[in-house]
Amino acid sequence: MAVLDGALAKVARAEEHLRRLQEQIDGWREQNGSRMTRDNNAERTEFRWYTQWDVAPDGVRWALLLGDGVHNLRSALDHVVYACSGPKPPIRCEFPIFLDQAKYFRPVTDESGGLYKIRGIQNLTVRALIEGAQPWRYPERPKHHWLWIVHELDIQDKHRLITPVLMIPKGVRGGMQAEFVDGGTGLVHVKAHGRVPLEDHALVITVSTPKPAKWVEMKTSVDLAIGVEAADTTFGITAVLGEPCKTVRTLIEQIRDALV
Numbered sequence: 001m002a003v004l005d006g007a008l009a010k011v012a013r014a015e016e017h018l019r020r021l022q023e024q025i026d027g028w029r030e031q032n033g034s035r036m037t038r039d040n041n042a043e044r045t046e047f048r049w050y051t052q053w054d055v056a057p058d059g060v061r062w063a064l065l066l067g068d069g070v071h072n073l074r075s076a077l078d079h080v081v082y083a084c085s086g087p088k089p090p091i092r093c094e095f096p097i098f099l100d101q102a103k104y105f106r107p108v109t110d111e112s113g114g115l116y117k118i119r120g121i122q123n124l125t126v127r128a129l130i131e132g133a134q135p136w137r138y139p140e141r142p143k144h145h146w147l148w149i150v151h152e153l154d155i156q157d158k159h160r161l162i163t164p165v166l167m168i169p170k171g172v173r174g175g176m177q178a179e180f181v182d183g184g185t186g187l188v189h190v191k192a193h194g195r196v197p198l199e200d201h202a203l204v205i206t207v208s209t210p211k212p213a214k215w216v217e218m219k220t221s222v223d224l225a226i227g228v229e230a231a232d233t234t235f236g237i238t239a240v241l242g243e244p245c246k247t248v249r250t251l252i253e254q255i256r257d258a259l260v
Contacts, residue, residue, distance in 0.1 A: 003083050004256040010076035011249045017069035018241045021062060025226055025238070031055045036204060044181065044212040049205040051166070051196070051224070059164045059198040062237065066164075066228065067157035069241045073248045074154040077147075080255055081130075085120025093120050097151040099143065101136040125258040133251050143231035146247040149240060152230050166196035167227040167234055168204060178213040188216060194234075198226070 037052040077095035085093050096114035098104040106113030114134070121127050131137075135145035142148060156162055178188045189208040196202050204224070207216050227234040 002256070003259060004080060004252055007076040007079040007083065007252050008249070008256075010072045010079060011245060011252065014069040014072035014076070014241065014248075015245050017065045017072065018238065018245060021065040021069070021241065022238050024058065024062065024065070028055060028057055032057075037201070044214075045209050047207040047209075047213070047216045048203060049207075049218075051200055051202045051204055053200045056200060057164075057198050057226075060161065062164050062226070063161040066237060066241055067153070067162050070150055070153045070157060070162075070244070073150050073244055076248055076252060077150075080252055081118055081121065084123060084126050084255070084259070085118075086122065090120045093117055096130065097135065097147050099135050099148065101134075104131070104134060104136060123258060126255050129251065129255050129258060144233065146244040149230050149235070150244045150248070153228070153240070156230075162228055164198050164226050164228055164237055165234065166198060166202070166204065167225040167236065168192040168194070168196065176207055176216060176218060178207075178209050178216045180209070181212040181214055186210065188213075195229070196224075 032053050032055060035052050036049045038047060038049050040047045074095075077097075081093050081095045082089050092111065094117050096104060096117040098114050103112065104114035106115065108115040108119050110116055114131075118127060118130055121130075133147060135142040135148040138145050143152075153162060176188050176190050177185055179185050186209075188210075191206045191208070193203055193205065196204055209216065226237045228237050228240055229235075230240060
């Protein structure tokens with residue numbers, strides 16, 4: 001077995017989890033579609049839409065698949081550093097993932113720095129590839145770098161289940177029209193609720209009207225996506241595993257080629 005075959009096998013396992021996750025979510029969508037139920041207050045000035053499932057989503061199963069996939073990716077990265085650190089890798093060697101450049105370049109004797117974690121690697125090209133992959137290299141949104149997402153979700157999954165949530169499409173806010181009791185149509189205030197729990201009869205959208213309305217019509221279709229929260233943002237659940245799979249595979253293949 002080549003030196004990084006094991007790391008790439010772990011990435012392949014993460015990709016397998018991704019395929020199974022996508023298949024399960026697609027299967028659930030086919031059974032449920034995007035149906036919602038609605039009610040309103042007695043004054044007909046507030047209209048509320050709720051989730052309505054024929055088959056309950058298996059959020060726990062999806063969280064386990066996602067967590068296992070993320071852990072495979074984090075382990076693959078650590079595997080790379082260990083495998084590239086010579087016949088006797090030093091203790092506490094691991095793949096560094098840093099938001100702060102100064103912390104990454106702390107003296108090699110400082111256990112909290114990035115250089116300490118890769119001190120066993122002598123290949124300068126490999127060290128440069130690891131440095132080039134750091135989130136601090138992308139100062140505009142370092143917390144949205146896929147390696148940082150892997151790092152954060154792996155820590156989260158060690159202590160609790162990663163919780164899938166519903167993602168509400170932005171177009172909903174501009175896709176509502178009301179006909180009022182006293183005639184005419186007008187604008188309405190739309191509140192699409194964030195962090196909607198993945199459960200039946202969860203409140204998704206609230207529409208407020210300035211006066212009693214006969215009806216409120218949704219002009220856009222609502223495709224409720226499944227997401228997870230990371231780095232203060234909600235990402236699509238398959239993207240949050242699929243994109244890191246691509247990133248980690250590409251990086252490991254570059255490091256493998258540098259060892260030839």
